[in-house]
Amino acid sequence: MSTSKKFRGLLEPYSKLNWVIVRLPFDVAKTWKTRNRLHVKGTVNGFAFRTSLFGSAQDGHFVLVNRQMQKGAGAVVGGMVEIVIEPDLEERKTSIPTELAKLLKQHGALKKWYEQLSISARDNITRNINTPKSAEARLRRAEQMVERMMLAMEGERELPPILQMEFARHSRARAGWEAMTPVQRRGHLLGIFYYQSPESREKRARKAIDEALKIARTKSREV
Structure with a gap:
């Protein structure tokens, strides 16, 4: 069937x-x-x-x-x-750019964290690094991505100030954030630190808060 x-x-x-x-x-x-x-x-x-x-x-x-x-x-x-x-019952695999693989060998904890990301997140990272044609540009992309991933990894251990401020404004959002899966939280943290400017990071953080509030409302209806 x-x-x-x-x-x-x-x-x-x-x-x-x-x-x-x-x-x-x-x-x-x-x-x-x-x-x-x-x-x-x-x-x-x-x-x-x-x-x-x-x-x-x-x-x-x-x-x-x-x-x-x-x-x-x-x-x-x-x-x-x-x-x-x-x-889709086929086993999913994703390739890792050579530039990123070399950098992750130097950071064991980050390598383990990277391997716990969703397939789609790792695919996005691979596309971002592989887009430039020159080896120098790909290495710069890999270095930037390692920095972003390290910030996101630290953000799991201790919430970044930008999210702490948003949770202070929206207290219900914290419950929604905690109800997310680790994969969802990592996705939002990576999304926030993908951007360089404070304004862009703040805008992306608000999207995470919107999603957290939606989850919190759903959970409250289930009680």
Whole structure:
């Protein structure tokens, strides 16, 4: 029996995260008997993708449609797309740039932390480093990424001041932050420290707070 599902869905903006998503019109838990962050594969308007589902049983699940998928599908926000989707049971592997591998050998704790990141996060890091053509530029990218990862790793041990200030303004957000999975928290911390300017980091921190508040509200309804 095929586990594949086919449907038409609307490309819509999601919250304040500047995401574009398609909501799944069926109950994932009942259909595939699985947890929230299921790995999936399929096509959007015939363009192949592999990703993970987001959402929850309470609010429904959705697929994040990134810019590459939008371009490949020839689709824009507000348009309808045809989705074919099924669980992705193949083992996922990601390559690590040579420049980054050499740097991580010098930082054992950071290497272990990096290996605990999600596949998608590691893929993003790889793309960021491999984009430049020159070896010198790739090395600079790798060094910058190591610095960002170290800041994010330290942020797990002790919240950075930028988040502490936001939690002081939004007390309920702390409960939502603590309810996130380690992978989700690492993703937000990496997102914050991806930026160099204080203004950009503050803006990205507010997105993390928005997500934490949403989780806190969901948890409070479950009680």
